[in-house]
Amino acid sequence: MQFTVSSDQLHDALKTAKRGSARSATMPILEDVLIREKEDRVTLRGTDLEAHVKTSLPVQMEPTMGLDESVAEATEATLPVDRLTSTLKELPDMPVEVTIDTEGKVTLETDQGSYEMQGHQAEDFPDLPEMDPEEEMDAAPLEGALEKVAFCMSEDALRPAMEGVFLDAEGNAVVATDGHRLSRVQMEVPLNESVIISRAGVSLMQRVIGEGTTLAIGEDRAWVVLRGEGTSVYSRLIDETYPNYESVxxxxxxxxxxxxxxxxxxxxxxxxxxxxxxxxxxxxxxxxxxxxxxxxxxxxxxxxxxxxxxxxxxxxxxxxxxxxxxxxxxxxxxxxxxxxxxxxxxxxxxxxxxxxxxxxxxxxxxxxxxxxx
Missing domain, CATH: 3.10.150.10 (DNA Polymerase III, subunit A, domain 2)
Structure with missing residues (x-):
């Protein structure tokens, strides 16, 4: 895989995907970001197993003819995202040529110099959760509600249900509480069943949510996905019963x-x-x-x-x-x-x-x- 792209655009896309990556992971590959070739675009994805952030950007892909065999056959790999973003941050906005081979070696070429780093082979990177969306809703109205309630999420691991935001389908409300404070926004929640979105999921979604975004719940009710323009956030739902907040x-x-x-x-x-x-x-x-x-x-x-x-x-x-x-x-x-x-x-x-x-x-x-x- 070899392509040319703006250094600023690549830096911004990597930063977005990096938000899903693990920190100090027991699996080193989770500290990387997966890159995958798709026609005249590349997709980038980071995960810590509880959430995935996937984004894409247009690039000028080099034809495989004439490329080294190990480069021509490489359609995906993982990128050492911290080193790569640090390098791109220090460059002025300019075209950069990115070359990736089947062993995961990543080379960055600019008019000023070249930079080599080692990633991992993509087959060891976790797959996206299989999503067969059962329900879908317009996510834009949630933007203001999340801002008004998220501060009340609990940080108490002994009360996992309260470590997220509750989308109350029966009561048509968006709620969060930590036992000392509670915040509720009354609004239509067009879901068949209520769900709890985790703290990490809420934080990631708040960076993407806006006009044109949709929220989908998987059929097994294990995952939620927020899809925006060019970026999607997958988050594992909290499988707990939310407390009867109305009683307090x-x-x-x-x-x-x-x-x-x-x-x-x-x-x-x-x-x-x-x-x-x-x-x-x-x-x-x-x-x-x-x-x-x-x-x-x-x-x-x-x-x-x-x-x-x-x-x-x-x-x-x-x-x-x-x-x-x-x-x-x-x-x-x-x-x-x-x-x-x-x-x-x-x-x-x-x-x-x-x-x-x-x-x-x-x-x-x-x-x-x-x-x-």
Missing amino acids: IPDNNDKTLRVNREEMVGATKRTGIYSSSMTNQIRLTLHPDRLTLDAEDVERSSEAEEKVFCEFNGEEEMEIGFNAEYLETVLSKTVAEEVKMKLSSPNRAGLVRPVGDEDHLMLLMPVMINGHG
Whole structure:
């Protein structure tokens, strides 16, 4: 195989495929990217066995006539992607000639020099999962939903179902929760059965998803594939039962706080600096026309207090504690000018809704503060 291509285009395509590759793999070949000749294009694919990223780009393929036999017969191989991308990154955009032989030797030729490296033979590279898509949906509407919920995915390996995003076909919702926070976007999920997309799959899909992309679920419901223009992401689904998230969403929070979102984010960030490093706790004290945020780090003799104008319909003053980092993140996952917090008592979950985006609901569990055992 021998072809000529722009160094920048090859670099970008390799970077895309590399996102699927393993790091420090027990199988060294998984650190490579597979390259395969296909008429006047080459396809590139990286995998860590849990996900595959496949992309392609047009090239000027050299006719096999006149090539060395070992080059002419090479139609696929694996590329040492780290060394190759590092080389291409340091080159100006220029035509590069890539030559690959049947032993996996890769040669890069430019006007400035030549570079040789050794890949592996392609037969040892894992195959793509066999996909007989049972269901397919337009993926574009998922783009915004994933952005709004992905931050709530759990990192607890003991709760694998929560380590992904739940596409709830029955409840028509996209959901993620880590047990402390929950984010749900109500939207049509046109699937026959619900699925859980892994953290790695979500991260890879967010780089590709957009207008014209489709999401397909395999018949065995083991894999999901997102197909975009020139790039596809395959991800193994999480084979677990998602927890009954609806059961933790309170429906009788009768106290409403309405506040400017940016002012609340700023006050939370600044006050949180003075919270205990052990608990990261801040206290919210709600009055009809103002909200007081305060935090104290006894060990470092530090404290802070801020006031923010708000609307609060509670008949009495109310105190509730939250993890400052969690509260800040929840408030930052919307661009709404104002947010509403629905509260009940200091030991019950609070609900956050962006004003003007009623399909998006976030839940935040409180932390106990002095006087509320």
